[in-house]
Amino acid sequence: MYYGVVLSPCYGKIKKISIKNDSRIYEWETLFMIISESGTLETVQTSMSGEVESLEVQEGDYVIPGMVLAYIKEDLFITGSD
Numbered sequence: 001m002y003y004g005v006v007l008s009p010c011y012g013k014i015k016k017i018s019i020k021n022d023s024r025i026y027e028w029e030t031l032f033m034i035i036s037e038s039g040t041l042e043t044v045q046t047s048m049s050g051e052v053e054s055l056e057v058q059e060g061d062y063v064i065p066g067m068v069l070a071y072i073k074e075d076l077f078i079t080g081s082d
Helices: none
Strands: 002-007 012-017 032-036 041-044 050-055 068-074
Antiparallel strands (some): 002 068, 012 032, 032 041
C-alpha cells in the first residue's frame, strides 16, 4: 500500500475543499482551492488517484508552502497518463 501527500503550493487561506474523508479521487481532479496572499486563486490537483485517507485542513485554515493538506491511499493501477 502506498500513501501520497497533497501539499500546499503557497501561502494563503483554504477557500474550498472539493473532497471528503474516504472519498475517491482521480488524477488531475481539483482537490482544494486556495486564495493566496497575493489574492490569486490557486487550484490544487494531484497526479495520483485513490482514496482520501485523511484531510489535514478545513475551509478557512491558513496554509504555508509544503504544508500537508491531505493523505491519499494510492491505487496502483496503470492509467492513460502513465
